[in-house]
Amino acid sequence: MSEHATSSRKFYVGIGMSLLVLTSVTVFAAFVNLGPFNPVVALLIATIKATLVVLFFMHVKGASEKLTAAVLVSGFFFLAILLSLALADYLTRAWR
Amino acid sequence: MADSHATTLEPEAHNPALLHHFADAQQQKNAASLGMWLFLVTEIMFFGGMFCAYLVYRLAHFNAFAAASQQLSIKLGAFNTAVLLVSSLTVVLAVKAAEAGNRKQLVTYLVITVLLGLTFLVVKGFEYAEKFERHHVPGPTFSFTDTFDDGSQKIPVNPNEAQLYFSLYFAMTGMHALHMIIGCGLFTVLAVFAWKGHYSPGYFTPIENAGLYWHLVDIIWIYLFPLLYLISRHR
Missing domain, CATH: 1.20.58 (Methane Monooxygenase Hydroxylase; Chain G, domain 1)
Structure with a gap:
């Protein structure tokens, strides 16, 4: 800061x-x-x-500190991985 | 190395808050801030797991989630959102007061923040009490008889799916409320320390970091409010 x-x-x-x-x-x-x-x-x-x-x-x-922004962006990046991969699975299941 | 820093270390040595393994107060502050942000990222991932579960089940059982969501009080939810947003404002004003070295203002803003946090929790308590009265708490006594109105007809919903909604509702708002309780405790302690004069314009990192925590809890609620309270309200 x-x-x-x-x-x-x-x-x-x-x-x-x-x-x-x-x-x-x-x-x-x-x-x-x-x-x-x-x-x-x-x-x-x-x-x-x-x-x-x-x-x-x-x-x-x-x-x-540019590091603060980098840490924050990495957090949202991993959250995006969590949500997108989970939905890529559930939204493409044939039985739904 | 030691010689070149001798002159810069001398004035800092008078600040009792500066730990010996940091070169100066700014470096110590940056390290504490980075640690806090890393913790906040773990919090984002922690709540992210619950948001992910919510998203998957909401897509799978939309009608039940909409019918269950409509049992919540928008008035209380919106009121609590406003209370939390104002508390975030008082926190940032507390940080500003700490930076300016205004002890009285700092304590006042911290106390207002705690009071707003407690207001949020009391309103949440009334909401929970209403859920117990109407048997909307997941468990053996759970009952849900409301229907989903899609504009033309009333569609009956599976109570088990509604129970899923309320499980997520209690898990997410409960975890959020726990964070609020911790935050209120944190700010109470900080208010006492601030009153005793522990903080100066040269050292108020605890105020700043507790503020970051409080803002994150606020942001989580900013997402919880539309996701839990505002599903398919138009009819």
């Missing part, structure tokens, strides 16, 4: 407000019939929220 990792209080409150707004949007979107895109929209909003938290609250953006 860098020596001056933190931003202004106003900025943090702004990020917090955006997260609350996105929460209302996701609840609202759940009641609109988008067919197969309902879970896609829900997960997309969740990912935007998670990205805001990681970049600004966990200070990954602006961190002097």
Whole structure:
């Protein structure tokens, strides 16, 4: 982490407000019939929220240590392997 | 080597938090931060296993999962999401206060964080109590009679499949709640230490790392809320 990792209080409150707004949007979107895109929209909003938290609250953006980002990306990389290989199996079974 | 560092080590030697095997405070901080991030990655994989199980069973038994999901209260879920997001904000403001060396503000934000965490847990407790009352807790007394409404007709669902949903619901929210309880304990201890003046602008790594933990727990809930509460709500 860098020596001056933190931003202004106003900025943090702004990020917090955006997260609350996105929460209302996701609840609202759940009641609109988008067919197969309902879970896609829900997960997309969740990912935007998670990205805001990681970049600004966990200070990954602006961190002097590139290693932090590398560790984080490797974590999501292995999670992607877990999910994609598991689904590659279950979604292609003939008996389903 | 020792000679070249002698001048830089001298002022650091006054910081009691600097351990002797680190060259300076920044290196110590980077090492602690890296260790915390590695731990967070193991946490991502730990919850990832449960998310994977959820994904597979949701795809296999969508109707039952949707019918069971609709038994949850969106109001309580959304309220808890907001509570957690605000607590993440207070944590990051606590880190900022620690960096600025503002002890009073730091303690205040830590206490607010603990109170928000406890609010989340109390609401979760009421949700769990409702599950017990309605026999939605997996086990011999489990019963589920609701149907899945696909817009044109009511389709009866297999109670065993609904039980699968509630098993995952309790496993995932229960594990998440356990992390919240640990986090509340952590911040209570940190608030006491902060009150005693253990942290300075030169050393507040525990606040920062506990903050990283709290944000990760928040992120897990950010995914749990739409996945568990918001399946097929439109009709």
